[in-house]
Amino acid sequence: MAGEQLPDQTGGKARFDGATIACVYALAMTVIPAALVIKGLPMSLTPGVAIGLLMGVLWFLAQMVSTLGVAKGRNAARTALFLFVCSQLATYGYATYGYLPGDELAAADRTLITVMAVVAVGIAVTDGVRGLARIDRVLKAMIVGATFMAFVGILQFMAALDLTQYLMLPGLRANGSMSYVLERSNFRRPAGTSGHPIEFGVVCAMTVPLALHYALRGLDHGGQTKRWWLCLAILAVASMQSLSRSAILGLAIAAIFIIPAMAPKRRVKALWGMLGFLIAMRLMVPGLVGTLLSLFTSISVDPSAESRRRAVERAGKEIPEHLFLGRGLGTYLPEKYGWLDNQYLGTLVQNGAIGLALLIFLYLAAMYCAFRARLASKDPRIKDLGVTLAACIAVPSISSATFDLIGFAVATGYTFLLIGIAGALWRTVQEQPGGIPPLLTPPAQRPGRLRRRQHRDGPTTRSGPDRPRTRPDQRPEVPA
Incomplete structure (x- = not known):
């Protein structure tokens, strides 16, 4: 994954390495409309999946080989990704061992390839993106790509102008409808270049903490700030305009992670900034804030919420039949069996209890890498980036309970990119000079406990410098 020149840990440039390909992947996922697939292939593969x-x-x-600068060895994120893909392969083998209808078998094949691609992205980023400078490069590419997608969505919402109609690239074809604008409560509901407004909102929400991080880093450590503040504003506005409960919930979760980690003065400014943003949105788009609020206050009578409750009943009939490995990834077709709109529930149905446990473990392992890097490093940039990555990963981990995350390519691709970046950040900290401090310091031996232990063991005597110790009630052996 590395080119001729290994990226050094302090910000040296590299001609071509894992970060370069990861940047291309991030831009391909967000700039190219999700409905476009590669021509001439028997299976519908998007450019992002191919990359x-x-x-x-x-x-x-x-x-x-050992000459390309790619990291080797264990890493919590890498281990979690490996176990996750093993569970997917086991489920696929279990499902295809017996009979599957043709449509479900095709869906299982397509889903397996998609899962293998995103897991490969996560592992390649964990091992192939070396150093803080290269991590920054990938994260900034993710912000730029998500901002472009958000800008397209804002135009769809405000002016009914859909730029995706003009993004048909050579060698690609449309797989289904190219319409990216829905409606809710008399508002246009944009999807940008993603596949659905929910996915659009969640991707914007998980990228908001990254834009905020680089805007604040520019204030604290020097550098460009205006561009990142502009990206932050576009992403935040697009998250609101998606009219998605998942996006609003994701923004709230990210704030819970980030705001307590700020300095007290900055924390107050952040709270005032959030209030000012809500007031501005209320003035710019009358009725938008009230509509978003009603999504939560009227959830008991909302048709989508009722659909999710019925999904639990449908899933309850499927789970006992394939408890451990599930019925097969991708085989629970929404058009055939109904929508679940819950990735955890869908994983339990399609991948069983083992797959669900490893999906949760994957999220936790990525957060562990982010927080472990924050605790182990003395660099304020890494400490801030650690909590930022944890906030970003928390968005899809919580939103997975409100929509089918793995069913949407952009959200899934960005999630696994973030998991790989968390692993790469932890590797960067592990490679820092002087090693890393232990997670838990050894407990100090209290004098009282030490005296009790000596009293329990009894006094010791020593008859010579090299002779073993004996207790008084033990006699030395005397030869007969």
Whole structure:
């Protein structure tokens, strides 16, 4: 995954490495409309999935040598990704061992390839993005790509102008409808270049903490700030305009992570900034804030909430039949069995209890890497980035309970990119000079406990410097 020149840990440039391909992947996922797939292939593969598979091949080849600068060895994120993909392969083998209808078998094949691609992205980023400078490069590319998608969505919402109609690239074809604008409560509901307004809102929400991080870093450590404040504003506005409960919930979760980690003065400014943003949105788009509020206050009578409650009943009939490995990834077709709109529930149905446990473990392992890097490093940039990554990963982990995350390519691709970046950040901290401090310091031996232990063991005597100690009630052996 590395080119001729290894990126150094302090910000040296590299001609071509894992970060370069990760940037291309992030831009491909957000700039190219989600409905476009590669022509001439028997299976519908998006350019993002193709790049993800390529990253997996390059990672595998780079692991065979030791001259390309790719990291090797254990890492919590890498281990979690490996276990997750093993559970997916086990489920696929279990499901295809027996009979599957043709439509479900095709869906299982397509889903397996998609999952393999995003897992390859996560592992390749964990091992192939080396140093804080290269991590910054990937994260900034993610912000730029998400901002472009958000800008397209804002135009869809405000002016009914859909730029996706003009993004048909050579070598690609449309897979289904190219309409990216829905409606809710007399508002246009944009999707940008993603596949659905919910996915659009969640991707914007999980990128908001990154834009805020680089805007604040510019204030604290020097550098450009205006561009990141502009990206932050576009992403925040687009999250609101998605009219999605998942996006609003994601923004709230991110704030819960980030605001307590701020300095007291900055924390007050952040709270005032959030209040000012809500007032501005209320003035700019009358009725928008009230509509978003009603999504939560009227949830008991909301049709989508009722659909999710019925989904639990439908899933309850499927789970006992395939408890451990599930019925097969991708085989629970929404058009055939109904929408679940809950990734955890869908994973339990399609991948079983083992798959669900490893999906949760994947999120937790990524957050562990982010927080462990924050605790172990003395660099304020890494400490801030650690809590930022944890906030970003918390958005899809919570939103997975409100929509089918893995069913949407952009949200899934960004989630696994963030998981890989969390692993790469932890590797960067582990490689810092002087090593890393232990997570828990050894407990101090209290004098009272030490005296009780000596009293319990009894006094010791020593008859010589090299002779073993004996208690008074033990006689030394005397030869007969």
